[in-house]
Amino acid sequence: MIKAKKKKILIVSAIAAGAILVPQAILVPVYVNHVNQKNIIVDIKHRSPSKAIINNALGIDPLKASNADNNLEEIKKENPAPVIKPVEPKPKPEPQPEPVDTTPVEPPKEEVKPEENPNPGNDSKTKDGDGTLIVDAETTVTIKGPGGETSTFPIKLKHKVADPRHKFPASDNDIINRIPYINNDAPEVVELTVTEELKNAVAKPVKEYLKNVLFAAGHELWRNKSGKDIKDIDLDNIKLSASAIEMLKKGLVLDYANATINENGELDSFAYSPVNDTYNGTTGRMTRDNTHRxxxxxxxxxxxxxxxxxxxxxxxxxxxxxxxxxxxxxxxxxxxxxxxxxxxxxxxxxxxxxxxxxxxxxxxxxxxxxxxxxxxxxxxxxxxxxxxxxxxxxxxxxxxxxxxxxxxxxxxxxxxxxxxxxxxxxxxxxxxxxxxxxxxxxxxxxxxxxxxxxxxxxxxxxxxxxxxxxxxxxxxxxxxxxxxxxxxxNALSFDPENFDKNAVDPWHDINRGIRMALVVRNNEPIFQGGFGPGLKPDNHEAGNSYPVGLDVSRIPDIRSLKGFDYSPKGADGNPIPRKLRRLVLYSDTSAYTLSAQEMNESQYHKIMFLDEPENSHEVRLRFNGSQVKDMHLTGNATLDAEGLNNLQTFWKQVGKKVFNEGKKSKIFVDPSNTKLYDQLKSSGYPVEYFSEDNTLKFN
Known part of the structure; x- marks a missing residue:
């Protein structure tokens, strides 16, 4: 909508076939050459761009959840690599006798230094507070144009050299990757020197795109005849916004295809890209894996x-x-x-x-x-x-x-x-x-x-x-x-051979597997579930996503989460608490059976309680083997405070779709355990004494 006092203009632009398209509407307060230089607002509506970032593939629907790296434009093979000063060798850490060095070492025959990704150079010896090396570097910013063309512009910056993967103790040798994996080795821009020439170079493709949208397309529709003439818009007066400049100082360039013009008539964007591929941890990982792995x-x-x-x-x-x-x-x-x-x-x-x-x-x-x-x-x-x-x-x-x-x-x-x-x-x-x-x-x-x-x-x-x-x-x-x-x-599973109920620690193998997935190899995408890595995937596992489901239905002897360690220790020895969203158990009867004492030790509240709004579509508890609708708490024990919390979490939150009034679900207790019956009754649970008629055995 164009607004100059009471005057409004609506421009609907359609781009010719082959043009690059923008997914968002752009609210455009711009300057004009005439009519007293008054601000106007242009609402440009257009189609969404294809998300087809893969060769010969169908487009990816941006509204659907996936692990695909969307919004990445295809790399042009002919693009010149940034010319950067070579890095001075980083000081090697002192050798340690026992810990496993998880810095990746590829076989010599596979070591190929990609031409398009040279290492930035440095002439500085300074370090920041956490010991990360900060270096001065000269490189180029890659600027992508609306016609698919790219250009480069020389820049100077300071960046932090990526730290090597931290070390785990020798006791983790059996669960570490035998060829250590690095997720993100891209340096982090600390400060980029922003000049007027750089700002103009970055803004140029956005202005060219707007010119194409506003002038070349030729499909303007006017809301009323009193609106301003589109030729009066002076795009040369549009500058980068303060936020766009701040992002540029951090090494992030606004994307013309997601550009906006704010209320001050300045360029901004919904999306930003690293200055070049050297600083793009995602495409760097993908290129490295495709080349070497x-x-x-x-x-x-x-x-x-x-x-x-x-x-x-x-x-x-x-x-x-x-x-x-x-x-x-x-x-x-x-x-x-x-x-x-x-x-x-x-x-x-x-x-x-x-x-x-x-x-x-x-x-x-x-x-x-x-x-x-x-x-x-x-x-x-x-x-x-x-x-x-x-x-x-x-x-x-x-x-x-x-x-x-x-x-x-x-x-x-x-x-x-x-x-x-x-x-x-x-x-x-x-x-x-x-x-x-x-x-x-x-x-x-x-x-x-x-x-x-x-x-x-x-x-x-x-x-x-x-x-x-x-x-x-x-x-x-x-x-x-x-x-x-x-x-x-997005879920872990275990098999009967991972659980020995007669061992001193029946859960040893399972907990080692959990530690492998949630900590030691959690920097690898396979163990990052549906949401991917955090900002420092190799050295801050707590920030990474992880598989949020657990399936132990192939192990009938496992009746709960008793013995499961979902707070494994990180490389620094501090625990990293994880929560489970979904659980699959085994039951061969319509009443899920476990002892009252095991309910006290089940850890359902600790591991599965979620203090967040309920997702009505999520099924958090499933059973394999039978259709479960009731629960049978066996034995003569009563529930302690933790047991009551565990039961409440399991019955009312996790198992809400399994145990409910609509199914007339009951909690059965043994006839001899009157104390547990009274305890559950006073707590508001639908409790009955158990009889053989209460359950149906499935063979």
Missing amino acids: RLFGYKTWYVRSPKAIEDGAYDGWTKEDVKKDWTAEFGLSEDDGIEVNKYTNPDPTFTKGNNAIRVVLDAANPKGYAKFLKFIKDTQAKGKVIKSYVFRNMGKNDQNQKFKDILAALPNEIPQLELWFESNNTGAMIALRNKKIDELATYTKGNSLVDEWAINPWSVNGVAYIQDVDYNVSFGYGPNVKPATRITW
């Missing part, structure tokens, strides 16, 4: 599209069908759903994957499934080197399809493994425990974001890299479209 690597941060994932295609790699060379020797046939492919790439950076053999099993094919265990054993016996195994359609025809024996038969060292789950039954993955797998990828053609996806940390304890760059979103498609997508693991 993948078997079939490539030197960009590009996200592989659903089609590329399904086709087994990688940028720069050639795939050749060589099954005919394996058919006679290993009893393969054209209709068994087994593929044998060879991958080649002339780039010497990727020698580890060049000429690699990849074998694919379609588990929905009964012929291939029946012979694949023998195929694995025979190829190993004859010394055949298979660098990549792919299992597709796991559980498609039968969600209880057995894979544990097949996965257990795989070699103990595997460069790459892909698992495609078509059901949420992932229990077979525990067979991978202690196998040295360089790269693991998990995909589905179902919904990759549902709460039921749960991973046992011990199934990946030997995995150096769990792939987390490929496409990940399942919303926004038609009912008949099932895109290939990587799985978001």
